[in-house]
Amino acid sequence: MSEQKQQVLPFYVVCDESYSMVDEIDNLNNYLSELHEAIGADPVVSDKTRFCVIGFSDTAEVLLPLSELSEVEQIAGLTAKQSTNYDAAFQLLRDTIERDVAMLKGDGHQVYRPAVFFLSDGQPNNDHWVGSYNRLTDAAWKPHPNIVAFGISQEADADTIQKVATFKAFMVNPGVSPTTALHEFAKALTKSIVKSGTALAQDGQVTLQVPEKVEGFTELKVDEV
Amino acid sequence: MSGHVRHANLDSPASGGTGTPAPRSRRTWGDQVDNPRYVASIGKPGSAAQATWRLGTEPAIPDTIADIGAVGQVAVCCAATRGPSHRFYGANRDDAAAVVNIANRFVGAAVADGVGSVERSGEVAKAAVASVLHHLHTLLRVEAERHQVNPESPFQNPQLVDAVTRAIRRADAALKQQFSSSPPATTLTVAALCAQPGVNGAYPYVMGRVGDSSAFRSCEGDLVEIRKELVDGGSGIESEIHSTRTVAIPGPPGLEIAVADGQLTCGELLLLTTDGLGNPLQLEEVRRALTEWWAVPPDLTSFLTQVQFRRKSYDDDRSAVAMWTPPALTGPGSRQPSWTPDEARLPSARPDRLLTDEQPLPDAMVDAGREGTLEVRVAAVRGHLHRRQAVTRCETAGAVRVGDQRVVAAVAAGVAVDESREGGHGYALREALAKAQELPAVDPVPGKAEPLADIILHVENQLRHTDIRATPWETAVLLVLVDTKPINGTYHVSCARVGPVTLDVLDTSTGVLQPAPWSQSVPMTASLESLDATEPVPIYRHSFMIRPGDALLLASDGVGLRHPHLRQQMGDYLAGNHRGRDDVPGPGEWLDRLCMFGEDGAHGQRDRAAVLIWADPKVAP
Numbered sequence: 001m002s003e004q005k006q007q008v009l010p011f012y013v014v015c016d017e018s019y020s021m022v023d024e025i026d027n028l029n030n031y032l033s034e035l036h037e038a039i040g041a042d043p044v045v046s047d048k049t050r051f052c053v054i055g056f057s058d059t060a061e062v063l064l065p066l067s068e069l070s071e072v073e074q075i076a077g078l079t080a081k082q083s084t085n086y087d088a089a090f091q092l093l094r095d096t097i098e099r100d101v102a103m104l105k106g107d108g109h110q111v112y113r114p115a116v117f118f119l120s121d122g123q124p125n126n127d128h129w130v131g132s133y134n135r136l137t138d139a140a141w142k143p144h145p146n147i148v149a150f151g152i153s154q155e156a157d158a159d160t161i162q163k164v165a166t167f168k169a170f171m172v173n174p175g176v177s178p179t180t181a182l183h184e185f186a187k188a189l190t191k192s193i194v195k196s197g198t199a200l201a202q203d204g205q206v207t208l209q210v211p212e213k214v215e216g217f218t219e220l221k222v223d224e225v
Numbered sequence: 226m227s228g229h230v231r232h233a234n235l236d237s238p239a240s241g242g243t244g245t246p247a248p249r250s251r252r253t254w255g256d257q258v259d260n261p262r263y264v265a266s267i268g269k270p271g272s273a274a275q276a277t278w279r280l281g282t283e284p285a286i287p288d289t290i291a292d293i294g295a296v297g298q299v300a301v302c303c304a305a306t307r308g309p310s311h312r313f314y315g316a317n318r319d320d321a322a323a324v325v326n327i328a329n330r331f332v333g334a335a336v337a338d339g340v341g342s343v344e345r346s347g348e349v350a351k352a353a354v355a356s357v358l359h360h361l362h363t364l365l366r367v368e369a370e371r372h373q374v375n376p377e378s379p380f381q382n383p384q385l386v387d388a389v390t391r392a393i394r395r396a397d398a399a400l401k402q403q404f405s406s407s408p409p410a411t412t413l414t415v416a417a418l419c420a421q422p423g424v425n426g427a428y429p430y431v432m433g434r435v436g437d438s439s440a441f442r443s444c445e446g447d448l449v450e451i452r453k454e455l456v457d458g459g460s461g462i463e464s465e466i467h468s469t470r471t472v473a474i475p476g477p478p479g480l481e482i483a484v485a486d487g488q489l490t491c492g493e494l495l496l497l498t499t500d501g502l503g504n505p506l507q508l509e510e511v512r513r514a515l516t517e518w519w520a521v522p523p524d525l526t527s528f529l530t531q532v533q534f535r536r537k538s539y540d541d542d543r544s545a546v547a548m549w550t551p552p553a554l555t556g557p558g559s560r561q562p563s564w565t566p567d568e569a570r571l572p573s574a575r576p577d578r579l580l581t582d583e584q585p586l587p588d589a590m591v592d593a594g595r596e597g598t599l600e601v602r603v604a605a606v607r608g609h610l611h612r613r614q615a616v617t618r619c620e621t622a623g624a625v626r627v628g629d630q631r632v633v634a635a636v637a638a639g640v641a642v643d644e645s646r647e648g649g650h651g652y653a654l655r656e657a658l659a660k661a662q663e664l665p666a667v668d669p670v671p672g673k674a675e676p677l678a679d680i681i682l683h684v685e686n687q688l689r690h691t692d693i694r695a696t697p698w699e700t701a702v703l704l705v706l707v708d709t710k711p712i713n714g715t716y717h718v719s720c721a722r723v724g725p726v727t728l729d730v731l732d733t734s735t736g737v738l739q740p741a742p743w744s745q746s747v748p749m750t751a752s753l754e755s756l757d758a759t760e761p762v763p764i765y766r767h768s769f770m771i772r773p774g775d776a777l778l779l780a781s782d783g784v785g786l787r788h789p790h791l792r793q794q795m796g797d798y799l800a801g802n803h804r805g806r807d808d809v810p811g812p813g814e815w816l817d818r819l820c821m822f823g824e825d826g827a828h829g830q831r832d833r834a835a836v837l838i839w840a841d842p843k844v845a846p
Contacts, residue, residue, distance in 0.1 A: 005268070005508055006538035043272030044310045048538045070272060 008104055009112045009208075010050045010066055011193055012097065012145065014089055015078055016120040017057040020153070022080035024121075024178045031186035032075050038190050039069045046070040049193055050104075052096065056089035057081035058125075066100045084120065086129035086164075093145075094136045101143040114145040115196070115208045117189050118164055121153040121178065137166055146208050148192070150217065152181045162220045168210050170217035181216050188214040254278065255593070256811025263813035265530050267505075267514050271309075271537025278812070279315030280594035280601060280626040281307075284658035286317050286347050287603065287623055288594075288812070292587035293525045294612065295566030296326040297420025299428065300522040300549045303334065303587070304532045308501055310540040315594065315626065320499045321350040322544035323587070325358045325579065326571040326615070327417075328369035333361045334546040335415040336438050338499040340473050349404055350411040353474060357396035357415045359579035364388040365417060366576065382429055382486055385417050389433040390482050397435075397474040410473035412436025414497050418489070418548050427488040428550050430495055434483050436473045438544075439503035442487070443494040448512045450503075451485045492552035494519055501541035502532065511536070522549050524563040525589055525606070526817045570615035585617040586651050589820075593812035596626050597709025598773070598841045599716075600809045601634065604816040605834035608783060609824075620781035621654050622834035625662060631708055633661040634836040636726050638701045638781040649688040649700045656684050657704050664706070674766035677704045677721035681764050685723065701726045703779050707838055715770040716840055718777065723764045727786045731776040731799050733842065738778065738786075738796030743767060774842030783831035785823050794823070799837070809839050 015028065032053070039045055046069050053064040055078050063077040097114050104111045137144050149165035151158060151172060158171050170188075172181045188211050196209045213219070253275035256263035266274075281288065292303040305322040319339035327333050335354040339346025365388050393415060400408060414434035422428055432440045432451060440451040474480070489495055496519075498506065505511045511534075518531045532545050552559065574585050592603035607618040624634035635657045639650035660680040681702050688700060701724025708717050720728055720741065728741040743765050771777065776799060778786070785791040798818065801808075810818060815837065823829045 005510075006271070006536075008538065042313075043276040044313050044540055047271040047273045047540065 005108045005110060007048055007112065008050055008109045009048060009196055010052065010097075010100060010104070010114040011189075012052045012054060012066075012093060012114060012116045013189065014054045014056065014093055014116060014118045016084060017055045017078055017081045018084040018121070019057075019080055019082055020155070021121055024182055025078050025080045027179050028182050028186075029078050031183050032078075035186050035190045036069055036072065036075045039193055040072070041070075043070065045193060049196070050100075051075070051193075052100070053077070054089065054092060054096065055079075056085060056092070058083045058085045058088070060085070060088040060092035062092065062096055066096075083125045084123065086120075086124040087126075087132050090129055090132035090136045094132065097143050097145060111143070113208070114143060115167075115192070116145045116147040117185075117192075118147055118149045119152060119185060120150070120161070120164075121156055123155065123157045123160060133164070148210055150185050150214075152185060153178055158220060165220070167208065169220040170214050171220055173216055173218055176216040184214055184216045254595070256813045260814075261530075262526060262817070263530055263811055264535065265533070266535040267511050269537045270535035273309035273313060273540045274535035274537075276309065276313045278312040278594040280592065280596055280624055280632065281311075281315060281317040282625055282662070283317045283347065284623055284625055284655040284662075286351060287590045287592040288312065288318065289529065289591040290322070290587045291525060291529055291589045291591075292324055292571065293528070293564070294326075294569040294571035294588065294615070296324075296332045296571050297329045298422065298551050298566070299332050299418060299420045300551075300562060300564075300566065301332055301334070301546065301571060302522060302525075302528045303546045304529055305336075305544040306529070306533055306542065308539075308541045308543060311542060312594075317347045318542050319347045319350060320501065320542035320544040321347070321354045321411075322497075322499075322546055323354045323358055324546055324571060325362055326420075326573045327362050327365045328573060330369035330420055331365050332418045332420050332548055332571075333358045333365070333415070334418070334497055334548065335413065336497045336499050336544040336546060337414070338412045338436070338438050338501070338542070338544070340410040340412065340436075344409070345404070346409040346411065349400060349409045352403055353396055353400055353411045353413045355579055355584060356399040357392050357413060359576050360392035360395040361388060361415065361417060362574065362576040362579060364391060382431065385429065385431040386433075386484055386486060389415060389417055389431045390484060393433050393435065393474075393482050394480060397476055397480055401475045404475070408475050410475065412438045412473055412499070414438040414440055416440065416495065416497055416546075416548075418495055422550075423488075427490050429486070429488045431484065431486045432497070435476060435480065437503070438497070438499045439506065440485070441494075441496040441498070441506065442489065443516065446516065448494075448496065448506065448516050450506075451487070489550045491550055493550050495548045497544075497546045499542065499544040501539070501543035502545055504541070505536055505539045519547055519549075521552075521560045521562040522547070522564065526813060526820065527563065529591070529816070530813060567613065568609070569612040572615045572617045583649065583652050586619075586621055588612070588618060589816060590621065590623075591812050591816050592624055593815070594624075594626070596632050597629065598711065599632055599707060599709050600837075600839040600841060601632055602810060602812060602815040602837040602839075603634070603835075604812075604819045605781075606816065606820050606832065608829075608831040608833060610830035611832055618832050619650060620783045620832040620834040621650050622779065622781070622836050623654050623658055624836055624838075625658050626709075627662050627664075628666065629709065630666055631706060632838065633658055634705045634707075634779055634838060635661075636701075636703045636779045636781050636834050636836060638724070638726065638783065638832075638834065639699065653684045653688065653700045653702050656687060657681065657702055660684075661704060661706060674719040674721050674768045677706060677719055678764045678766040680704060681721050681723050700724065701782065703728060705777065705779055705836075705838070707777070711773060711840070715772055717768065718771055719766075719768045721764060721766040725782040725787075727778075727780045727782070727784070729778040729780070729786060729792065729795075730771060731778065731796060733774040733776070733800065736796060736800035738792050738799065741767065741777075742769060771840055773840050776837060776839040779836040779838075781832070781834040783828075783833035784819070784835050785826075785828035785831075785833075788828065791823050791826070791828065809837070
C-alpha cells in the first residue's frame with residue numbers, strides 16, 4: 001500500500017446551476033474545459049492535484065468524481081436547472097470529501113486540506129444551509145476544507161458570499177459581464193491549482209495559494225472563525 | 226460524467242505563459258525508462274518525472290553537479306540536482322551541495338535548500354554551502370596539522386562541535402553581508418567526519434544544522450534519521466530541543482543550531498540530504514531501496530540515477546552527500562564498491578579558493594533541456610588521471626536559455642592545476658554565458674559574430690584582473706549562440722573561440738561529423754596588454770546555418786575530437802549506430818557516454834566537457 005504514497009491536494013469546484021445561470025452555463029462549461037486543458041497538460045501539477053466538479057440547483061450532483069485531470073477526457077456537464085439550494089450543495093460536498101479523503105488515505109496517500117472553489121450567482125432560496133455548512137466547516141472534522149467563494153452576479157448577496165468563504169471571498173465588480181466574470185474565475189482557479197501544486201512552503205508542505213487579485217472581482221474580508 | 230483515460234501529454238513545456246509548446250508525443254523525454262542505469266523508480270514514477278526539461282537561466286547554477294572521491298579512508302558521493310518541477314518550468318536549482326577534503330583528515334560536507342521559489346534562493350544556498358565549508362576548513366586545518374605533527378594526540382569531539390557551530394555562525398554573518406537587502410533564505414546542514422579511524426577504530430562525526438534539511442546514518446540495515454540533537458543557542462549552553470527553531474539563514478540574532486555527534490564504525494554510511502530527498506525518505510519503501518543501493522559506494526552515473534529516483538508527486542530539487550567508512554572485511558560474497566580510494570580522490574581544497582570566483586569545480590556537471598525545436602545536452606566530467614591525482618576538473622561546459630528565442634552554450638578549459646595557479650575556466654564559462662545572455666535580441670545577421678568574439682576578449686582580459694591569476698590565453702573558450710526555431714528552414718549559428726576547443730556539425734543525412742568551417746572565419750588579433758604572451762593569439766569567429774536534423778557538438782580538447790578516429794567514433798554514436806535508436810541521448814546517458822568516451826586510448830584519461838545541440842528533424846520548419 002505504501003507503494004502508492006504520494007502527496008495529493010484535492011480541489012472541488014462547486015457550481016451554481018440555477019435558472020438564472022442559463023445564459024452563462026455554456027460559457028462556464030467552455031472555461032472549465034480550458035482549465036482542464038491547462039492543468040491536464042501540466043504534469044507537475046496534475047501529478048499532485050485531483051479535481052472534482054459538483055453542480056447544484058434545487059439538488060446537488062457530482063458531475064466529475066475526484067480525478068487526475070490528465071486522465072480525464074472532458075469535464076463539461078453543467079446544465080441550467082431550477083433554484084438555488086445551498087443546503088443540498090454543502091451536504092453533498094461534505095459527504096463527497098469524506099468519502100474521497102478516506103479513499104485517498106486508504107490508498108496510502110498523504111492528503112492535504114481540500115480546497116473548495118464555490119461559485120454562485122444568486123441568493124440561496126432559504127437559510128436552511130447554515131446547519132450543513134457548519135458540519136462542512138467544523139474544525140473538529142479533520143478534512144474540513146478551505147473555501148474560496150465567488151459571487152458572480154450583482155444579485156449575489158455579498159454577505160452570504162463572505163459567510164460561505166473560509167479562506168478568501170470575491171465579489172464581481174459592477175459593470176463586469178457574467179461571461180468575463182466566469183472566465184476570470186476559471187483563470188483564478190487554474191492559477192491557484194498550479195501555484196498550490198508547485199509551491200513549497202518552508203516546511204515542505206503543500207499549501208493553498210489563491211491569487212492576490214482576480215480581475216473583475218473585489219476581495220471581501222472573510223470572517224475569522 | 227468522467228471521461229475515458231487518455232495518455233498524459235508529456236511533451237508540452239510550460240514557459241510561464243510565453244513560448245510555443247513542443248509538439249505532443251507519446252514518448253517520454255530524456256533517458257529511456259527501461260534502462261535501469263539511467264532511470265530508477267520507486268513506486269509509480271508519475272508524469273512530471275518523465276516530462277520535458279527546460280534549460281535554466283543562471284550560468285553559475287547548472288541542473289546537476291556531482292562530486293566523487295575519497296578523503297583518507299572515507300568514500301564520498303555528492304550531488305545536487307533539480308527536481309521535475311523546476312526542470313519542467315525551466316526554473317533554476319534551489320538546492321546546493323558540496324564536499325571538501327580537509328588535509329585528508331576530515332571530510333567537510335554541506336547541503337542547503339533555498340527557501341521558497343524566490344529569485345536568488347539558489348544563489349544564497351550555493352553561497353551558504355561555500356561559506357560554511359570555507360570556515361570549517363579554516364577551523365579544522367589547525368586540528369589536522371596538529372595531528373600530522375603528533376598522530377597520537379587524543380582527538381576531542383568538542384573541538385569538532387565547536388568548529389561546526391562556529392562555521393555556521395560565520396556563514397550566517399557572511400550571507401548577511403553578501404545579500405544585504407531583503408535576503409532570500411536557505412536551510413543549511415553541515416557535517417564534519419573524521420577521515421581516519423580513531424584508536425577505537427571508529428570515525429567520529431559532528432552534524433550541525435539550521436532548518437529542516439535532514440541527516441541520516443545507517444543503522445542495522447536501515448537508514449535512520451539523526452534526531453537526537455541538542456540545540457546550541459547563542460549562549461553556547463546546550464539545551465533540549467524546543468519547538469521554536471531557527472528555520473533558515475541568514476537568521477535572527479541568537480541563531481539556534483541543532484547539533485548532533487556520533488561515530489561511524491566500519492562499513493557505515495552518513496548521509497546529508499535536503500527535503501527533496503528527506504521527505505520521501507520518511508517512507509519505508511524508499512529507505513529500503515536506498516539502503517540497498519548505497520550499501521557500498523556506487524559509481525558516479527549510478528549515484529546520480531539513484532538520487533533522482535522517480536516517484537509520483539515528489540518533484541522537489543534533491544541534494545545528497547553520502548559518506549562511507551571502509552568495511553571491516555572484504556571477503557568473497559561481500560559487495561564490492563564500484564571504485565576504490567586509489568581511483569578517485571577529492572582534491573585537498575585550499576580554503577581561500579572556496580570563496581573566490583574560482584571555487585574548485587566538482588567532479589561532474591550535467592544540464593539539458595528542450596528549447597523551441599532544439600534539444601540541448603551538456604556534460605563535463607573529471608578524467609581518470611585527475612581523479613587519481615586528486616586534481617580538480619579543468620574542462621567545463623554550460624548552456625542557458627535566453628528567453629524563448631535563443632540558446633547560448635559554451636565550453637571552457639584551463640591548464641592543469643598546480644599550487645600557485647588554477648585555470649580560469651570556471652570563471653570564463655560563467656562570464657561568457659552571462660555576457661552572451663545580455664546581448665540584444667535582434668535577428669543575427671550572417672557573418673556577424675563579433676559580439677561573441679568581443680565577449681571572449683573581455684573574458685580573457687578579466688582573467689588578468691581577478692584573483693585567479695591565470696595567464697590569459699591559457700584558458701580556451703568556445704561560445705555559441707543558436708536560435709531555438711528555424712527561420713526559412715534553417716537555424717542561424719554564431720560562434721567564437723580561442724584556444725584548443727572543437728566545434729563540429731553532424732550531418733544526419735550522411736552521419737558524418739565535420740569540423741565547423743573555422744577556416745572561413747576572420748581571425749581577430751587581440752588587442753590585449755599582455756605581459757606574458759609573446760605574440761597576440763587569434764580569436765576566431767564565424768556564422769553559419771544548420772538544418773533541421775543537424776547537430777552541433779562543442780567539445781573541449783580532452784574529448785579528443787581532433788583525432789580522426791575519435792571523431793568518427795563520436796559521429797557513429799550520435800548517428801545512432803551504437804545506441805540502437807536515432808533520437809537524442811538522455812542527460813544521464815550523455816554524461817555516462819562522455820565518461821567512457823575513448824577510455825581505452827591514450828586520450829581516455831583526460832577531463833572532458835561537451836555540449837550537444839540537436840535541431841529536431843521531426844518538427845516542420
